Amino acid sequence: MKSNVVWKTNSQNQLSLLPPSYDDLVPENHPVRIVNSILDQIDVSSLEKSYKAGGTSSYHPRDLLKILVYAYLRNLYSSRKIEQALGENVHFMWLSGCIQPDHNTISNFRSGKLKGNFKKIFNQVVILLAGQGYLSLKEIYVDGTKIEANANRYTFVWGKSTKTSRSRIENQLKDLWRYVETVYAEEEQKPNEPDNFEAIDPNEVSRTIDKINQALQGKDIDKKVRQKLNYAKKNWPKNIAKYNEQEQQMVGRNSMSKTDPDATFMRMKEDHMLNGQLKPGYNLQASTNNQFIANYTLAQTTADTTTLIDHTKDFIAGYGKPPETLTADAGYGSDENYTYLEDNNIEAFVKYNYFHKEQLDEKRGKTKKPFAADKLFYNSETDTYYCPMGQSMENIGSYVRKTANGYEQKIDRYQARNCIGCQLRSLCHKSKENRIVERNHKLVRLKAKAKQKLLSPEGIAHRKQRCWDVEAVFGNIKHNMGFKRFMLRGLEKVETEIGLIAMAHNIKKVSLAM
Incomplete structure (x- = not known):
């Protein structure tokens, strides 16, 4: 039976003098x-x-x-x-x-x-796209997400463990010297005590062990003590050197990976076992506008609060001036961050802890803690608080409190004159003395200013946009681009890698808009 189907011509074996471009x-x-x-x-x-x-x-x-x-x-x-x-x-x-x-x-x-050169190239591309109207550098939306490092998930170092091991060596050195003193006491003699028992320097530890050995030379000592001294001479100095190196690599962090010392163990939302366990990673901070990444930085800390100032400084260094407005969620609300944004004339729409809870309680008309310090009436002219019974609480002094970053906060203290016999005492406070409240007036002012901005029509619009602006970018990077784990190791190298991801994301957005 003859077929009427027409087949397309295959020119695989056809010679061509002019190959296609x-x-x-x-x-x-x-x-x-x-x-x-x-x-x-x-x-x-x-x-x-x-x-x-x-x-x-x-x-x-x-x-x-x-x-x-x-x-x-x-x-x-x-x-x-x-x-x-x-x-x-x-x-x-x-x-x-x-x-x-x-x-x-x-x-x-x-x-x-x-490495070290890519950020300037990325900034050039962003400026080019901003000039073409794809995004604006005046309004940015900031958020963070954690990305797993290219490191072994089960080889790690904890800062507390290092300190504990160092302290154990110090205590064992002291125990060995107490044994020396016991031996000399039996002979009614007194040994020359070593200068330092602190396990800080490997050479000092080695000298202390040598001095203990010299003090016990020629003495009839316990066999186990001799074995311990031999083990200490062989292992403790190199262990102290290892602890020093690890502490230097952690630079104030609580943990690090052995296979990528720059990576910190962080609790992430997803992992290979789907149970949210700790994994080595980096905290990616991104500033976006119109779902374009305007700036990125990588932090080695788990909390977003401590990253905002460095991230904003990096933005200013890259573009020569700060953004006009910055919007972020409650993870960035702090005294230090509010102060920095205010000092640099950046209009901040940054939530603080319990902002949403406050709005929900106000909507429902609930006040769970009616006697809390922030519910008390404050007379700014006389610098006096008034307790629920109307009794004045006068300023009894102040002190300075330092945060983990070294930021200093002034805390004022106010005390009631007499709480004895007060009918509301059991509800007001549980102290055996007259009630004392502590207030950070600067933070109170900054939070009140932030609340006013967040509840304004402009603030509501910025809060709504932040959700679909920056969080959509993270969704695209992790799920559409499939980038959930770095290929490289070391902070400088992974910064280059996330920069390539950010540039690829931006150019893909441009291609979709055309």
Whole structure:
């Protein structure tokens, strides 16, 4: 039976004197053209200066940068897979001009040449996009998310454990010396005591052990003590050196990973066992506008509160001036942050702890703690509080309290004159003395100012936009781009990697808008 089906012609074996151009195979508004167009307008002289003259020729850093950005836009993060795409994918061939750097060249460029230089390139791209109207640098929305480090999940160091181990060595040194004193007491003699028992310096620990050994030389001592001294001489100095190195690497942190010392153990919302356990990671802070990433920083602390000032300073350093408004959630509300934003004339729409609870209680007409300090009447002219019974509470002095960051807060104290026989005493306070309240007047003023801004029409609009602006960016990075774990190790290298992710995200947004 004859078939009437018409088959399309296969020209696989057809000879051609003029092979087709790759340009004909790339659509006009394809993302690869946008990557090429944007990065052609960027100054990469800082990368060019990192190369040395002489020897064999080098791939131009602009070409390698285009390859990496487009690879990240296509969710290709492995240097080997990028190398493979350069030989198989028409879009990569067109973008690279058919150059085929191997995976070592790509990896060395990403972790070496771009390290410390990429942020300026990213800022140039953001300024370019802002000039084209894709985003504004005047209003930013800040939030943070945690991304897992490329580190072993089960090899870690805890700061408390290091201090405990050091303290144990100190105590054992003292116990050994007490044994020496016991031996000499039996002979009615007194040994020369070592200068220092603190396990701080390996050399000092070694000298102390030597002095104990000298004091016991020629004495009839317990065999177990001799074994302990031999073990101490062999292990304690190197253990102290290890603890010192670990504490230096942690730089005030509570934990670190052994395979990536810059990573801190953080509790994340998702993990490979789906039970929210601790994992080594970095705290990504992002400023966005119109779902474009305007700025990014990486923190090694778990709390967002301590990251806002450094993140804002980085924004100012990158763009030469601060944003006009900054919106963030309750994780950033603190005395130090409010003060910094106010001093730099940044209009802040930043929530504080219990902001939503206050609104809910006011809506329901509930007051769970009617005698709390913030519910008492305050006369600013006389600097006096009044208790629920109308008794004046006068200022009895103040003190300065330092936060974990070293920020100083002035705390004023007020005490009632006489609480004896008061019918409300059991409800008002549980102290055996007259009631004392402590108030940070500066924070009270800043929170009142923040509340007024947050409840204004402009504040409500900013709060609504923050949810879909910055949180949508994190959703795209983690779920659409599949970036949940870094490929590189070390703070400087992962900063470059998250920068590539941020640039790829922005350019993808541009391609979707066209």
